Amino acid sequence: MPSALSLVADIGGTNTRVALASGKVVDAGSVRRYANRDAPDLAHVLHRYLADTGTDHGQITGVCVAAAGPVHDGVADLTNLPWRVERAMLAQVLSAEKVAVLNDLQAQGHAIGHLSPEMISPVLSQPEASGQAAKLVVGVGTGFNAAPIYDTTLGRFVPPSECGHISLPLCGPEGAALSAHLRDAHGFAAVEEALSGRGIEAIHVFLHNQRMSAADIMSALEDGNSQAEATARLFVRILGTVVGDLALVHLPFGGIFLVGGVSRAFAPYLERFGFAEAMHAKGRFGPFLKQFGVAVVSDDYAALTGCASHLTHL
Secondary structure, eight states: OOSOEEEEEEEOSSEEEEEEEETTEEOGGGOEEEEGGGOSSHHHHHHHHHHHHTOOGGGEEEEEEEESSOEETTEEEOSSSSOEEEHHHHHHHHOOSEEEEEEHHHHHHHHTTSSOGGGEEEEEOOOOOOTTOOEEEEEESSSEEEEEEEEETTEEEOOOOOGGGSBOOOOHHHHHHHHHHHHHHHSSOBGGGTSSHHHHHHHHHHHHSOOOOHHHHHHHHHTTOHHHHHHHHHHHHHHHHHHHHHHHHHOOTTOEEEESHHHHHHGGGTTTTTHHHHHTOSGGGHHHHTTSOEEEEOOTTHHHHHHHHHHTTO
16 A cells, blocks of 8 residues: 555444555455444554554554544544544644544435445445435444434535434334333433433333343244234334434435444345334335335445545545
8 A cells, every 4th residue: 555544443332343444445455343342442542553563653644433423523422432532632643634524424415426345235226316415324233323424515414413313203003002111211212222222222121021141032033932023013114203203304315325244134024024014114105115126235344434425525
């Protein structure tokens, strides 16, 4: 790779991925994953990455970090991790000319259009749309969030969002009872409390009064366990309802992209458990929603590509 490099990082609730990039291209061989529990802050992770890869920080001309939490004026407070990431800190650690801090869904949004086609798996077919049609990226993993994508004559704009913390829709009598259950447990029934890794576990407790890890529930689902199927069915129905709500807010005629580990895990079950039916259950606007295609992104490093792409426009 050329001597001038960018460093890109994606901080999730559990792990941080770090890589080097040249322009919009991430060097796949440079990607390292670090467990957040092993580090007191991001600066520690970045110093370790430079040491592990033998990278001279003097080569780094740009740095962009995607953080799973709200970002304001170059400062990110992680939602599910007691870290604060500041643009000034990144500039100091790496002495880079270009420095940016994005919400993780903003980074995912900047990646759309720069990923290999084999990393995009259609769920609902995408009608023809103009190149400047809005898109929507929806992330389901340790947490939940979504962000619209606007391609304008001045470049791509992906505004930040924290919609994982809006009110969970009631989704019929069963969904209303789940909302009450989550409200009793947390004081407020947010979307993220149902649509996330821990959300799978919460739905399972609600339905079956049985505590299991999300991984064990998904394993039982693969084995055809009826309780796991009931949990997955309710999860998928809620996901379809929320995605339909967000589609009506943002009108993403350019497509909806589901990202994150939980989205990938549920991809084989979306059709079977009624994702499309739940998404389109909007009364007289049901047929209108069929104009929005849906796909699952399987690239686990998409946020890194988004960070690299964003840096090229600074």
